[in-house]
Amino acid sequence: MAETNVDSILGRIVVDKQFCTDAEVRECFDVMKNLARQGRPHSLSDALLAQGYITQSQLDRLNQHIDEARPTHRIPGFQILEKLGAGAMATVFKAKQLSLDRIVAIKVLPKRLSENPEYVVRFYKEGKAAAKLNHTNIVQAIDVGEAGGFHYFVMEYVEGKTVYDDLAKGLVYSETDALDIIIQIAEALEHAHERGLIHRDVKPKNVMITSDGIAKLADMGLAREAADQEAAQMEAGRAYGTPYYISPEQIRGELDIGFQADIYSLGAMFYHMVTGRVPFEAPTPSAVMHKHLKEQLVPPDHLNTELSVGVAEVIEVMMAKKPDERYLSVKLLLEDLRNIQSGGPPLHAHRKFDPHALVDLEKSSPGTDVTLENVLENNGNPEDLGTKILIIVLSGLLLVAILFIIVLMSKPN
Numbered sequence: 001m002a003e004t005n006v007d008s009i010l011g012r013i014v015v016d017k018q019f020c021t022d023a024e025v026r027e028c029f030d031v032m033k034n035l036a037r038q039g040r041p042h043s044l045s046d047a048l049l050a051q052g053y054i055t056q057s058q059l060d061r062l063n064q065h066i067d068e069a070r071p072t073h074r075i076p077g078f079q080i081l082e083k084l085g086a087g088a089m090a091t092v093f094k095a096k097q098l099s100l101d102r103i104v105a106i107k108v109l110p111k112r113l114s115e116n117p118e119y120v121v122r123f124y125k126e127g128k129a130a131a132k133l134n135h136t137n138i139v140q141a142i143d144v145g146e147a148g149g150f151h152y153f154v155m156e157y158v159e160g161k162t163v164y165d166d167l168a169k170g171l172v173y174s175e176t177d178a179l180d181i182i183i184q185i186a187e188a189l190e191h192a193h194e195r196g197l198i199h200r201d202v203k204p205k206n207v208m209i210t211s212d213g214i215a216k217l218a219d220m221g222l223a224r225e226a227a228d229q230e231a232a233q234m235e236a237g238r239a240y241g242t243p244y245y246i247s248p249e250q251i252r253g254e255l256d257i258g259f260q261a262d263i264y265s266l267g268a269m270f271y272h273m274v275t276g277r278v279p280f281e282a283p284t285p286s287a288v289m290h291k292h293l294k295e296q297l298v299p300p301d302h303l304n305t306e307l308s309v310g311v312a313e314v315i316e317v318m319m320a321k322k323p324d325e326r327y328l329s330v331k332l333l334l335e336d337l338r339n340i341q342s343g344g345p346p347l348h349a350h351r352k353f354d355p356h357a358l359v360d361l362e363k364s365s366p367g368t369d370v371t372l373e374n375v376l377e378n379n380g381n382p383e384d385l386g387t388k389i390l391i392i393v394l395s396g397l398l399l400v401a402i403l404f405i406i407v408l409m410s411k412p413n
């Protein structure tokens with residue numbers, strides 16, 4: 001059987017998903033050629049199964065991807081050009097928006113989600129909210145719609161790579177490069193949070209970097225599939241998409257997820273970028289989630305000793321298990337990140353680490369007020385003050401006594 005389009009797509013996908021190697025796929029194509037010569041045509045799936053390189057259930061799951069990989073979806077007003085990629089939830093295509101003659105990216109949801117009315121309602125609601133945002137560091141949401149039973153999300157097309165692409169190659173970012181990216185994404189989050197939108201899925205795959213070094217946060221306003229806990233479990237069950245960056249409160253399935261969840265995930269990504277390791281690694285996704293909840297973080301500067309103490313402190317505060325022990329806003333986080341970038345200390349992180357550092361913070365701010373703490377700090381601690389008062393009182397008494405004796409002695413009899 002000649003190598004068909006389906007065979008070549010399957011060949012690419014099985015290697016992409018690391019089910020087998022390129023050499024094994026080529027070996028299967030050779031086997032197929034031999035069989036075809038003998039008048040016994042076989043497809044690549046037959047050959048992969050016969051050689052034992054994949055199982056039937058893996059094949060079934062891959063077939064779903066192949067269906068989505070073929071740009072058969074017709075979306076009025078757009079011309080699908082090519083497939084850009086696929087994640088755990090959807091497939092992304094490069095397309096031309098005919099009315100404006102511009103290139104866009106379109107994320108097409110699988111049928112399974114398009115048929116879930118509750119999800120579709122959230123998809124439109126969040127998509128509309130995201131389209132109101134406008135920020136250099138956010139992949140611009142353009143439109144949401146439905147065609148042929150498929151729901152889709154139109155967004156700005158970003159030419160570049162994702163942070164995940166670098167990390168997958170084993171790249172460890174320098175502190176300066178990582179800071180530059182994290183600051184840009186924090187700026188994106190500040191913009192979204194101020195307008196009431198929480199991302200809930202900040203991770204290296206959702207951060208794209210253009211050739212000019214602009215970092216863009218993708219999937220802003222793309223509703224997650226279910227309650228976060230359920231979504232995390234579902235992602236965890238797949239060969240890809242492990243919960244390395246998810247916050248403890250999302251794992252617990254809390255209903256009211258605040259902006260601190262984004263700060264945690266950004267911290268986890270920062271950790272990965274500067275250490276080359278995810279914060280919590282374990283053999284199974286549920287063990288990874290358990291560690292997010294319970295295990296103490298190995299300080300990032302223990303893994304990369306070149307890391308400044310400041311960056312390590314900021315990451316640890318971002319990744320505090322309890323949301324209210326993290327930064328109280330992305331604005332404060334940005335102040336620390338920018339301070340580090342210009343060679344200063346992360347003052348807010350210091351305060352979180354050590355309440356006494358509050359005094360340092362106040363002292364170092366311009367126009368410091370004279371406070372009791374300042375006075376205490378400049379003159380020692382409260383016990384020292386007590387001792388000083390005692391000494392002054394005793395000295396005073398001694399002086400009075402001496403004066404009294406002098407007066408007595410100088411009195412004529």
Ligand SMILES: Nc1ncnc2c1ncn2[C@@H]1O[C@H](COP(=O)(O)OP(=O)(O)OP(=O)(O)O)[C@@H](O)[C@H]1O
Nearest residue numbers: 084085086087088089090092105156157158205241
């Ligand atoms: N706006 C865009 N412009 C260009 N390429 C994009 C854009 N959005 C996504 N992509 C590409 O499509 C791929 C798939 O994106 P998608 O959001 O579906 O999954 P993901 O974020 O990689 O993973 P997951 O589904 O686990 O969240 C991305 O990895 C990226 O390479």
Ligand SMILES: [Mg+2]
Nearest residue numbers: 205206218219
């Ligand atoms: Mg994505």
